Amino acid sequence: MSETGRPFGASASWFLSTARERLAKLLDAGSFTEFVPPSERAQSPHLASFDLPAAFDDGMIVGCGRLDGNSVLVAAQEGQFMGGTFAEVSGAKLLGLIRAARDDEKLPRSILLLLDSGGVRLQEANAGELAVAEVMRAIVEARAAGVAVIALVGGRAGAFGGAGLIAATCSAIVISEQGRTGVTGPEVIETNKGVEEFDSRDKALVWGVTGGRTRRLIGGADAYAEDTAASFREATLALMGKARPFDLATLRAEQARLAGRVGRLGGCDRAAAMWKALGVADPRAAGDMDDPVFVALVADVKGAGDDAR
Amino acid sequence: MTLDEILAGLFPSGHDVVVGPGKLLLGTGRRVCGRAVEVIGIAEGEPLGIDGVLPLAERVLDIAAAGGDAPMLVVVDTQGQRMARRDEMLGLNEYLAHLAKCLLLASRSGHPTIGLNYGRAAAGAFLATALATDVLVALPGAEPAVMDLPSMARVTKLPLEKLEALAKTTPVFAPGLDSMTKVGAIAQVWDPAKPLDVQIETTLATIPAHDVRDALGAERGGRLLATGIAWRVADQASRYRRV
Numbered sequence: 001m002s003e004t005g006r007p008f009g010a011s012a013s014w015f016l017s018t019a020r021e022r023l024a025k026l027l028d029a030g031s032f033t034e035f036v037p038p039s040e041r042a043q044s045p046h047l048a049s050f051d052l053p054a055a056f057d058d059g060m061i062v063g064c065g066r067l068d069g070n071s072v073l074v075a076a077q078e079g080q081f082m083g084g085t086f087a088e089v090s091g092a093k094l095l096g097l098i099r100a101a102r103d104d105e106k107l108p109r110s111i112l113l114l115l116d117s118g119g120v121r122l123q124e125a126n127a128g129e130l131a132v133a134e135v136m137r138a139i140v141e142a143r144a145a146g147v148a149v150i151a152l153v154g155g156r157a158g159a160f161g162g163a164g165l166i167a168a169t170c171s172a173i174v175i176s177e178q179g180r181t182g183v184t185g186p187e188v189i190e191t192n193k194g195v196e197e198f199d200s201r202d203k204a205l206v207w208g209v210t211g212g213r214t215r216r217l218i219g220g221a222d223a224y225a226e227d228t229a230a231s232f233r234e235a236t237l238a239l240m241g242k243a244r245p246f247d248l249a250t251l252r253a254e255q256a257r258l259a260g261r262v263g264r265l266g267g268c269d270r271a272a273a274m275w276k277a278l279g280v281a282d283p284r285a286a287g288d289m290d291d292p293v294f295v296a297l298v299a300d301v302k303g304a305g306d307d308a309r
Numbered sequence: 310m311t312l313d314e315i316l317a318g319l320f321p322s323g324h325d326v327v328v329g330p331g332k333l334l335l336g337t338g339r340r341v342c343g344r345a346v347e348v349i350g351i352a353e354g355e356p357l358g359i360d361g362v363l364p365l366a367e368r369v370l371d372i373a374a375a376g377g378d379a380p381m382l383v384v385v386d387t388q389g390q391r392m393a394r395r396d397e398m399l400g401l402n403e404y405l406a407h408l409a410k411c412l413l414l415a416s417r418s419g420h421p422t423i424g425l426n427y428g429r430a431a432a433g434a435f436l437a438t439a440l441a442t443d444v445l446v447a448l449p450g451a452e453p454a455v456m457d458l459p460s461m462a463r464v465t466k467l468p469l470e471k472l473e474a475l476a477k478t479t480p481v482f483a484p485g486l487d488s489m490t491k492v493g494a495i496a497q498v499w500d501p502a503k504p505l506d507v508q509i510e511t512t513l514a515t516i517p518a519h520d521v522r523d524a525l526g527a528e529r530g531g532r533l534l535a536t537g538i539a540w541r542v543a544d545q546a547s548r549y550r551r552v
Contacts, residue, residue: 040541049478092539106550107546124482129440132436161432162433182400218400254407258404262360265399
């Protein structure tokens with residue numbers, strides 16, 4: 001049983017799990033050690049002004065553990081607390097972890113970010129936005145120092161706003177079908193630009209635009225996982241030794257990759273049209289197919305494999 | 310100050326910076342000492358989308374590839390990231406992050422980077438540009454924000470009056486230059502009454518080698534906890550060094 005009392009195993013849904021459950025099942029059994037744990041009461045001093053409850057971990061859990069025997073640093077966001085948002089304390093915890101790896105080569109050379117976040121916490125918007133900027137810079141510096149930073153996206157809040165930018169700053173991204181990533185969420189686009197621009201209640205449209213299958217097909221993620229800890233673990237292990245260095249050549253390749261994507265897919269107005277342009281014969285069937293069949297299909301799609309970051 | 314006045318003030322020896330298609334700014338300014346400052350940016354409040362990112366990022370990579378140590382000035386007046394289904398579908402998060410990465414690479418390659426916020430600056434577009442520089446300065450009248458208060462009231466479901474009252478007591482969430490300065494995002498506010506060419510030289514002479522924004526926020530009382538928490542995490546991590 002998990003700490004919430006629900007049955008929990010490696011096959012339980014990543015999407016539905018809490019951050020702590022994800023860590024427990026992703027890492028080797030019993031290997032996780034938390035830094036600045038809840039007993040230290042590192043919580044938001046600002047939420048009370050908004051009549052909102054704080055959490056003793058501020059929705060960000062950081063620490064170290066092992067993945068198939070390899071030492072790793074890990075951070076996991078709790079999407080069910082304030083939408084997993086970046087704020088003063090939650091952002092500082094992640095920043096401290098990444099800077100530690102950047103500055104000390106005796107610390108693990110891989111950092112796993114279990115993102116589950118709507119972006120910046122509005123109640124602490126300035127502190128949160130700045131924390132995201134600091135984290136992006138620290139990720140770049142850590143990568144330049146030889147650290148692989150891998151984002152895992154498959155939680156309920158997805159990775160939007162600042163979290164979407166952080167994911168794309170990492171060395172690599174693992175995503176599941178339920179994982180969604182982007183900058184502005186569909187509801188906010190609809191509110192600002194109208195329902196004609198983006199109908200946030202059209203679930204097929206929303207998942208087509210932001211969902212994990214589209215992201216994997218167009219190269220917006222480097223690996224696709226099923227919605228289980230075991231699958232995220234396997235996909236992460238496969239990426240750990242393969243991080244590209246952070247240098248001019250990688251960013252030149254990234255520029256070419258992103259420009260090429262606009263050239264190939266920039267005229268499409270729905271995800272199905274993009275899938276078609278990528279050579280997927282029957283986009284609707286690809287949306288419905290089982291994960292293993294989808295993985296086989298990805299292998300044949302041009303563009304999904306040319307990840308630069 | 311208008312953009313023309315700002316550029317003329319920064320580069321009395323001349324510049325060829327123009328606002329081109331997509332309201333993108335590209336060009337080179339001449340310092341009083343005769344050396345170049347490479348300028349990129351976005352003007353007139355234009356939202357930054359994938360079509361804006363690509364030429365800006367390409368220019369930054371060209372500068373990094375060319376070598377030398379010419380500083381880069383990133384001038385921003387943008388209402389935020391472009392809100393469009395097309396941009397989101399193509400992966401706008403990757404494009405915005407790419408521009409930020411290019412600026413961070415340029416800095417690491419020996420080109421000091423200065424962000425200059427003279428108009429609006431918000432959300433993802435702010436992260437991709439001015440917040441990815443070595444030092445961010447602003448001119449009075451700049452309006453940096455994550456989100457305006459009325460939108461924030463809608464999303465948080467709190468009355469606007471309550472947010473307005475709270476904004477007076479804490480810089481942690483309210484939009485504006487003062488708040489962003491107190492939390493440490495904006496390092497300096499230039500004085501438009503004094504020569505800008507002198508002020509950019511002063512800023513260039515004092516570019517920090519590391520990210521000092523958390524320390525600035527603590528010093529100015531706008532972000533009291535962040536530095537200590539980051540330090541505690543790093544300290545506890547250090548117990549798990551490989552021996």
